[in-house]
Amino acid sequence: MRAIVFGIGLGTCLSGCLFDGGEGTRGLACDEDSQCGRGIECIAGVCGGSEACTFSYENALVDEGNNGIDIHVLLLAPAMADTWGNNHLGPDALPHEEVFLVEGVALGVYDTRVIDEDEHTYTKFEITCDGDDWHWKITADDID
DSSP: OEEEEOOOOOTTGGGSEEEEOSTTOEEEEOSSGGGTOTTOOEETTEETOSOEEEEEEEEOOBOTTSOBOOEEEEEEEETTOSOOOOOTTTTOOBOTTOEEEEEEEESEEEEEEEEETTOOEEEEEEEEESSSOEEEEEOGGGBO
16 A cells, blocks of 8 residues: 655645645645635635545456556546646556555545546546545446
């Protein structure tokens, strides 16, 4: 299992900016609730406070011959963002039957997409990070 601590710049940050307040506090800086996204409050200048989630991605993709398929791109962005941002896997792939963690995801609502070795896309929209962790076991049934 590999993990990355969430630290992308979030593109336009829904009009705010990602900050790291130390001691494990991370969040989207804000000065009004509308900058935080649907249902997330601006509390003391931070969207939703200082809690965070871990998003886990389990690769369960197989082809018709039951051979494992690698995932080459993993994207995570605030819901309704104009761009997807960086590939969290970097130059690596997520092999079949492995799990990849994105840790320290600030409270908010997100969209996520993975792209396999054959360039098929799999997307989940409006995932709420409210302090509870989220897991996605990616299968062929999830193809866009």
